[in-house]
Amino acid sequence: MTQSLYDRIGGDAAVNAAVDIFYRKVLADDRINDFFEDVDMEKQAAKQKAFLTVAFGGPNNYTHKAMREGHAHLVQRGLNDTHFNAVMENLAATLQELKVPPELIAEAAAIAESTRGDVLGR
Amino acid sequence: MPTITFENRRLVLREQESVLDGLLRHGVPIRSSCRNGVCQSCMMRAVDQTPPAAAQKGLRGSLKARNHFLACQCRPTADMEVALPGHDDLPWVAVKVIGKQKLSERVIQLTLQCPESFAFQAGQFINVLHDDSVRSYSIANAPNAQHTLEMHIYRIDNGRISNWVHDELAIGDTLNIQGPFGDCVYNSGDPQEPLLLVGTGCVLAALRGVIHTALQHGHTAPIHLYHGSRSLDGVYLTNEMQALQARYPQFSYTPCLSGGEVPGGFTAGRAADAALAQHPKLRDWRIYLCGNTNMVKTTKRKAFLAGAALDHIHADPFEFSHKAAPAAQAKANPVL
Numbered sequence: 144m145t146q147s148l149y150d151r152i153g154g155d156a157a158v159n160a161a162v163d164i165f166y167r168k169v170l171a172d173d174r175i176n177d178f179f180e181d182v183d184m185e186k187q188a189a190k191q192k193a194f195l196t197v198a199f200g201g202p203n204n205y206t207h208k209a210m211r212e213g214h215a216h217l218v219q220r221g222l223n224d225t226h227f228n229a230v231m232e233n234l235a236a237t238l239q240e241l242k243v244p245p246e247l248i249a250e251a252a253a254i255a256e257s258t259r260g261d262v263l264g265r
Numbered sequence: 266m267p268t269i270t271f272e273n274r275r276l277v278l279r280e281q282e283s284v285l286d287g288l289l290r291h292g293v294p295i296r297s298s299c300r301n302g303v304c305q306s307c308m309m310r311a312v313d314q315t316p317p318a319a320a321q322k323g324l325r326g327s328l329k330a331r332n333h334f335l336a337c338q339c340r341p342t343a344d345m346e347v348a349l350p351g352h353d354d355l356p357w358v359a360v361k362v363i364g365k366q367k368l369s370e371r372v373i374q375l376t377l378q379c380p381e382s383f384a385f386q387a388g389q390f391i392n393v394l395h396d397d398s399v400r401s402y403s404i405a406n407a408p409n410a411q412h413t414l415e416m417h418i419y420r421i422d423n424g425r426i427s428n429w430v431h432d433e434l435a436i437g438d439t440l441n442i443q444g445p446f447g448d449c450v451y452n453s454g455d456p457q458e459p460l461l462l463v464g465t466g467c468v469l470a471a472l473r474g475v476i477h478t479a480l481q482h483g484h485t486a487p488i489h490l491y492h493g494s495r496s497l498d499g500v501y502l503t504n505e506m507q508a509l510q511a512r513y514p515q516f517s518y519t520p521c522l523s524g525g526e527v528p529g530g531f532t533a534g535r536a537a538d539a540a541l542a543q544h545p546k547l548r549d550w551r552i553y554l555c556g557n558t559n560m561v562k563t564t565k566r567k568a569f570l571a572g573a574a575l576d577h578i579h580a581d582p583f584e585f586s587h588k589a590a591p592a593a594q595a596k597a598n599p600v601l
Binding site for chain 1: 304
């Protein structure tokens with residue numbers, strides 16, 4: 144059996160290394176930072192960590208239903224494909240900055256991409 | 266099987282069941298999301314015991330110290346009483362005032378005799394209750410063998426608690442306090458790590474505690490303090506900070522005035538603005554922010570964007586005045 148992406152990318156330590164970089168990029172990105180403003184930064188960072196764990200194929204118990212419900216309030220505020228694309232860009236840029244090999248970045252991007260329908264509620 | 270007590274209800278956990286799953290199975294609505302110990306949505310608090318270490322993984326030190334834990338990761342082996350985390354999660358304690366001394370025109374120092382069980386660290390803060398008002402004050406001293414606690418109290422125009430403390434509270438009186446709270450404690454563990462401290466008003470007491478502790482621990486990297494006041498009558502401890510600056514070359518003190526006349530030796534403008542302008546790159550720094558809620562929140566975000574790691578930013582936004590919760594009022598009758 145081949146190792147999971149999560150193990151190959153570095154597991155929990157990789158998530159910890161990525162979370163501040165990713166969250167900083169998201170907060171600095173005027174296309175999407177409105178969706179991340181005005182909340183407790185620790186709570187927001189914990190959510191980013193949960194997202195990265197999912198994208199890295201790590202252990203998680205998210206259901207399609209939970210993913211839809213968790214983002215419904217953002218969809219109501221206008222979350223759309225443009226914003227999702229921006230998050231994808233920030234994810235790729237974060238992993239590049241951490242010198243993750245391109246093929247692993249592509250795998251993580253594919254997993255993140257698979258949540259698009261649920262996140263955007265369609 | 267261990268039992269869980271929550272809001273006076275007792276329930277029995279199944280084999281290997283988490284506190285979160287047990288509560289949900291009994292119809293108690295606890296917020297959760299990842300159920301994997303990452304998103305921290307299901308944070309709870311153990312009422313009078315230390316939670317299992319696995320349930321505290323990834324939490325900040327100050328939350329761990331207050332027995333917070335993640336319900337989805339908590340599989341207790343003994344009975345546990347749990348609660349949702351909140352402001353009133355520490356008991357009110359009645360303590361005696363044993364000293365009262367004027368530090369400046371508007372600032373007095375109160376000394377309290379605490380019970381031995383009241384363990385605090387330099388840099389933390391406590392809440393003070395008077396009638397039905399609660400106000401947060403920095404602790405101004407380090408823990409000591411006599412279990413005394415000092416606070417600096419700035420007289421605010423029309424401030425209910427500060428005027429009562431200045432004018433009426435006397436040595437020998439009882440004061441109701443709650444705490445300690447706060448994340449602004451020196452725990453760098455790395456004497457080479459530069460420190461940036463920003464505060465407004467009487468939180469200087471807390472930042473001073475962090476600075477003294479750092480210097481005692483032989484901190485060699487730069488320690489920059491920016492202290493902001495609206496006007497000159499809020500400035501205090503200037504001589505002490507200047508003396509410290511003369512003695513320790515790694516320490517620098519920048520008092521800032523955001524209004525009125527700005528005499529020589531002071532920087533015009535807000536302390537946070539001055540600090541960030543002079544230190545635009547904060548990667549590998551440790552940041553301490555306390556005082557005004559808006560200042561702390563805004564500066565925390567800016568410091569993070571300037572490169573500081575989130576878990577290297579110690580931020581204590583003060584709710585300078587809020588109504589006591591009914592439970593606090595009920596519990597806080599003087600007992601001495």
